[in-house]
Amino acid sequence: MPTLTPGQMGAQGAGMADPAASLPPPVFDQRSLADVPGQQRGMERRGSATQAEGGPTLVAPLGDQQRLSGPATAVFGAALFTQTPQASSDAPNPNYVLAPGDRVSVRAWGAVESELVGAIDPAGNLFLPNIGPIPVAGVRVGDLQSVVESEIRKVYTTQVQVYASVMSTQRIGVFVTGFVRSPGRYAGTASDSVLDFLVRAGGIDPGRGSFREIALTRGGATLASIDLYRFLLEGRLPAVRLQEGDTLVVGRQRALIGADGAVRNNYLFESPARSTLSGRDLIEFARPLPAATNAVVRGVRNAQPFSRYMTVAELAQQTLLDQDTVTFVADVATRTIRVTVEGSRLYPSVLVADRDMTLCQVLDHIAVDAGLANTEGVFIMRPSLALAQKRSIDEALDRLERQLFLSPAPTGSVAEARTAEANLVSQYIARARRIQPEGRLVVMGADGRCAPLRLEEGDIIVIPERSQTVMVQGEVNFPQAVVWRPGWSVEQYLEAAGGLTARGSRSTLMVRRPSGQAILEPREAPRPGDELIALPYLDPKYFLFGRDLVTALFQIALAARVFM
Numbered sequence: 001m002p003t004l005t006p007g008q009m010g011a012q013g014a015g016m017a018d019p020a021a022s023l024p025p026p027v028f029d030q031r032s033l034a035d036v037p038g039q040q041r042g043m044e045r046r047g048s049a050t051q052a053e054g055g056p057t058l059v060a061p062l063g064d065q066q067r068l069s070g071p072a073t074a075v076f077g078a079a080l081f082t083q084t085p086q087a088s089s090d091a092p093n094p095n096y097v098l099a100p101g102d103r104v105s106v107r108a109w110g111a112v113e114s115e116l117v118g119a120i121d122p123a124g125n126l127f128l129p130n131i132g133p134i135p136v137a138g139v140r141v142g143d144l145q146s147v148v149e150s151e152i153r154k155v156y157t158t159q160v161q162v163y164a165s166v167m168s169t170q171r172i173g174v175f176v177t178g179f180v181r182s183p184g185r186y187a188g189t190a191s192d193s194v195l196d197f198l199v200r201a202g203g204i205d206p207g208r209g210s211f212r213e214i215a216l217t218r219g220g221a222t223l224a225s226i227d228l229y230r231f232l233l234e235g236r237l238p239a240v241r242l243q244e245g246d247t248l249v250v251g252r253q254r255a256l257i258g259a260d261g262a263v264r265n266n267y268l269f270e271s272p273a274r275s276t277l278s279g280r281d282l283i284e285f286a287r288p289l290p291a292a293t294n295a296v297v298r299g300v301r302n303a304q305p306f307s308r309y310m311t312v313a314e315l316a317q318q319t320l321l322d323q324d325t326v327t328f329v330a331d332v333a334t335r336t337i338r339v340t341v342e343g344s345r346l347y348p349s350v351l352v353a354d355r356d357m358t359l360c361q362v363l364d365h366i367a368v369d370a371g372l373a374n375t376e377g378v379f380i381m382r383p384s385l386a387l388a389q390k391r392s393i394d395e396a397l398d399r400l401e402r403q404l405f406l407s408p409a410p411t412g413s414v415a416e417a418r419t420a421e422a423n424l425v426s427q428y429i430a431r432a433r434r435i436q437p438e439g440r441l442v443v444m445g446a447d448g449r450c451a452p453l454r455l456e457e458g459d460i461i462v463i464p465e466r467s468q469t470v471m472v473q474g475e476v477n478f479p480q481a482v483v484w485r486p487g488w489s490v491e492q493y494l495e496a497a498g499g500l501t502a503r504g505s506r507s508t509l510m511v512r513r514p515s516g517q518a519i520l521e522p523r524e525a526p527r528p529g530d531e532l533i534a535l536p537y538l539d540p541k542y543f544l545f546g547r548d549l550v551t552a553l554f555q556i557a558l559a560a561r562v563f564m
Contacts, residue, residue, distance in 0.1 A: 061264050061289060071325050072258040076267035076285070077211045077232050080195065081203020094142030096191045099241065100124055101170030104136065106148055111159040117167060131155055141166050174242055176201035178250030179209030190241060194226055197248055204250055212270050213251030216240060229270075255322035259286035261295075262328040271322075279318040282326060288312060292328040299324035339455055341366055343463035344373035359443055359453045362461070374466045374529060376448035377514030379440055381460040386439030393437065397429050404429075444515040464514045467529035472497035474534035475504030484528040493525075493532050505537035 098104070100120050106128060108114045120126055124137025126148075134151045136144065148164040169189045174197050177183040181202030188196060194216070198204065204211055214226040216238075223246075224238045231237050255271035263286040271277035288295075295315045297308045300323065310318070315326065339351050339362065346367040353362055359380070368375065404422050443451045470493055473479040477498030485492075490509065494500060511522040512531040526532050 071327075072260045072266045072268050074267055075206040075211070075256070076265070076269050077228055078203070078206045080228070080232075081199055083199070094140065096141045096166075096169070097241070098136050098139050098141065098144065098166070099170060099190055100137055102190070103167040103169075104144070105165050105167050107163045108152060108156075108160055110161050112156055128152070170244075172242060172244040172246075175245075175247040176250075177247065178214075179205045179252055180250050181205055188242075190243070192242065194237065194240075194242070194248060195231075197242070198250075201248075208253055210251040210253050210270060212254060212272055215249045215251065216242075217247045217249060218243065218245070227272075229272075255320075257282055257320045257322070258325040260325070260327050262289040262292035262330055263287060264289065271320075275322055277320045279315040279320060279326075282320060283312065283316055286326075286328070288328045289330075291330040294329050294331040296327040296329065297324060298327075334457070337455060337457040337459075339457075339459045339461055341461045341463065344368060344465040345463050353455065355454075357455060359455055359461070360450045362455060363450060366461070366463070368463060372465055374464045374514055376444055377464045377529060378444050378450065379462050379464075379514070379516045380443055380453070380455075381462060382439045382441050382456060383458050384439070384456065385441055386437045389437035389439060393432065393435065397432055400425065401429055440516040442516040444517075446517075464529065467514070470526045470528070471531045472534075473531065475501045475508075475536050476534050477501055484526070487525075489525050490522060490532065494534070500534055503536040504534045508535040508537050509533070510535060 098120060100122050103117060103119050104126055105117045106115070106126070112130075114129070116128060118126055120137055121133075123133075124135055125133035126136050127133050128151075131152055134148060136147060139147050144166065145162075145164050149162040152160065152162050169191045171187065172190055173185050173187050175185050176197050180198065181204075183201060186197055186200040188200070194214070198214075211228040211232075214228065215222050216224040216226065224240045226238055253270065255273065255275050255277055256268050257271065257277050258268045259282055260266050265286050267286075269277070269282060269285045272281070292312060294309060294311055297306075297310065297315070297318065297320070299306045299321055301321075312328070320326070335355060336352050337355050339353065341349050341351060346369065351362060351365065353365075363378070404425055441453075443453055445451065468484050469481040470484050471479075471481050472493050476494060477500075480497055482493050482496045500506075507521065509520075509522060510533045511519040511524075511526055512533060513519070513527070514529045522532075
């Protein structure tokens, strides 16, 4: 068992993971799981974490840590129709293409003074006096100025300035029907898009309507088929101009599949087909996080609950049906652990090691200054042990509390004595319950060698510095640090701290080493850095609850380094 030595691989301790840790996880066979209905679906197979295997976890994306785990509830694309409908603008954007019925203003000054506001005729022309018809239908609003100016300068070549603008576009009425919230006829302008009219109709009904099957009909014939997923994912809409009397028909909803868990897009996705969606398409829509390794597929097959657990690669080959839900989880055994080094050390304070490495192996990767570090006093603070110590203290206090209130009193005088004791002990119990243990684990033997202990995630390795004092505390008159002197006995250190109090006793002394090792009724003198603790002596003749009280005192003194 190696001991801590200076200089051994000091700066290389932060990367001790074995190369095998980078290999891909093994592929597991599909396993049938019991279906869990309702809001508990997202919790399936999570279980309780253990020291070796945490089980599948639901990971949230970094940009959305507040996301609630569980099945998706929002339909992908429904956010398009959550805002208040905007009124149509009479001033179209520069990319709008002019059409018959649009009103245009033309002004000329200089050699000729003229102003005209007119509508584009059915032939697509704008008639100007002394100039003639100018074809402007099909011209972009941004190009109108140059088109009109070039035609006027064919007649008036010099000293004429021209300004052309669009006053208003044609007002139209479009019917919106199908699976929308408020079917009907809605007014707008020819420059309005399909989305504008869908918003005025309240949007697509997310429980019945399709975001992928919207038909634009004109004169009884289908002019265009619109898939809003192309707009949502690629920003593309069909280049169609709505006219008076057009009809938008929203089809019925196709297969809907939910994705949740370790995904960026936690939505219900609609299939491009009528009743199925490939697993590959769902992965493309949901965009699982890099941590996602497996997926739970739930649904109904042949009127029976269906559930399968598979890898993400296997999911890509599956065919998903309407109302299926897929939960992506991170389910792979962690091959490394991270431990922290505190105290008198050199170089990195965080070490990454294989899960099967022991403390002795890790200590060989920590560089220390041999003159400053107390290598025989190394100890570990473990969070899981702190929780166990807290439970043990609470159980001891519970036993003491039961003894306090359930012990019968044979006489009235005994009852009065117990009442007085009960008040004192109750105050102690209330204070003791607030104590938080530190989870100290003794790992060094009396000979200064470490124990072959396997480390856990979150362990803190503490390397104390060498000390030249002995801390004397507990039931002494003047608790303080006393300079260590060779040859001094226990009695001499007690005298240096003012001697024992009335509640102190030579039979309740305890020495605690820097490593956390406790020695009751010490026969050897304390070493440098030790703690000499005088615990209170409770005479059973005076304290009826002395045994349980002393038990709680010792547990608190050892687990939390608090002496009450």
